[in-house]
Amino acid sequence: MASISFSNTVAVVTGAASGIGRELALQAAARGAVVVATDINYKGLVELRETAWQQGAAMVIHELNVADREAVFQFAEAVIPRLMGHRLVLINNAGIALFSGKFHHTDLHDFEDLLQVNLWGTIYMTKAFYPYLQEQNEGHIVNISSVFGLGGVANQAAYCTSKFAVKGFTETLRMELLDTNIFTTVVHPGGTKTNIVRAALPKGPVATAAMHRKSVRNFEQTAKTTPGEAARLILNAVEKKKQRLVIGSDGKDIDLMTRLFPVSYTRMLKKQVEQAFADPYKNRSKQMNRKDS
Ligand SMILES: NC(=O)c1ccc[n+]([C@@H]2O[C@H](COP(=O)([O-])OP(=O)(O)OC[C@H]3O[C@@H](n4cnc5c(N)ncnc54)[C@H](O)[C@@H]3O)[C@@H](O)[C@H]2O)c1
Numbered sequence: 001m002a003s004i005s006f007s008n009t010v011a012v013v014t015g016a017a018s019g020i021g022r023e024l025a026l027q028a029a030a031r032g033a034v035v036v037a038t039d040i041n042y043k044g045l046v047e048l049r050e051t052a053w054q055q056g057a058a059m060v061i062h063e064l065n066v067a068d069r070e071a072v073f074q075f076a077e078a079v080i081p082r083l084m085g086h087r088l089v090l091i092n093n094a095g096i097a098l099f100s101g102k103f104h105h106t107d108l109h110d111f112e113d114l115l116q117v118n119l120w121g122t123i124y125m126t127k128a129f130y131p132y133l134q135e136q137n138e139g140h141i142v143n144i145s146s147v148f149g150l151g152g153v154a155n156q157a158a159y160c161t162s163k164f165a166v167k168g169f170t171e172t173l174r175m176e177l178l179d180t181n182i183f184t185t186v187v188h189p190g191g192t193k194t195n196i197v198r199a200a201l202p203k204g205p206v207a208t209a210a211m212h213r214k215s216v217r218n219f220e221q222t223a224k225t226t227p228g229e230a231a232r233l234i235l236n237a238v239e240k241k242k243q244r245l246v247i248g249s250d251g252k253d254i255d256l257m258t259r260l261f262p263v264s265y266t267r268m269l270k271k272q273v274e275q276a277f278a279d280p281y282k283n284r285s286k287q288m289n290r291k292d293s
Pocket residue numbers: 014015016017018019020021038039040041044064065066067093094095096117121144145146147188189190191192193194195196197199223227
């Protein structure tokens with residue numbers, strides 16, 4: 001399949017104020033795209049625009065909460081008339097994690113809040129820009145799932161649910177868009193050195209600030225990929241119309257393990273996860289379980 005470049009392209013990036021999204025915005029601009037960078041964090045967007053200026057690129061920034069359905073559709077209504085036939089690359093990157101412990105300790109409101117951003121944010125953005133993509137019969141949708149969208153992991157029920165759903169949503173679009181000139185890429189990054197774990201504040205009856213600090217330290221020591229490298233691979237995948245991308249040696253290990261051992265990966269991964277992350281909940285969970293019973 002012939003590869004494409006980012007010229008004559010508008011890249012709309014969500015969650016662009018930090019981490020992978022920030023690098024996606026800067027690198028897409030460096031590859032020649034006009035970038036519309038969005039995030040709930042406006043201050044971060046202003047800093048991003050300044051960095052882009054210093055690198056010789058102009059960037060349009062827009063404060064946007066992807067979990068707010070009306071705001072997403074208003075944003076698309078404002079942007080679409082200004083696309084003027086440009087090829088659209090929509091990158092649904094905004095995401096949050098939750099530090100709440102096991103499912104039975106996770107408050108349903110927190111679970112819902114996470115799905116609202118990671119899953120509904122992706123669906124709203126795609127629905128809002130779909131008419132433009134269809135009218136052009138051209139473009140690309142990139143949805144950032146996770147390696148936790150390939151295998152389920154303890155203490156991550158809401159996050160895994162959202163990322164498996166993003167995978168299912170994207171693969172459905174992939175089939176519906178067969179034989180069109182609109183492409184999808186579902187991305188499954190392994191641990192990437194960003195702010196995501198730090199930003200996931202402790203919630204619920206078990207998780208404490210001290211456990212959270214420990215978890216942030218473990219994550220920062222074990223995450224293998226830089227956000228710059230993740231963004232480079234994602235943009236390469238768009239150029240090559242690659243429809244599935246797993247990032248990092250940890251991501252590739254888990255991909256292989258979940259495919260070769262679709263049931264017993266649970267026990268195998270548990271050991272691996274426990275080696276990488278000393279379980280911050282262990283003793284507290286035992287105490288809480290005793291109280292629960
Ligand atoms: N870092 C990892 O190890 C890793 C691994 C797999 C997948 N991912 C996924 O990569 C994506 C990017 O995360 P990151 O690691 O760069 O994290 P990050 O925390 O550095 O960046 C996430 C960005 O999303 C923004 N955001 C949060 N809620 C939002 C909302 N409601 N509306 C708009 N923007 C919002 C934040 O303000 C932030 O700028 C996420 O979807 C995440 O789930 C990350």
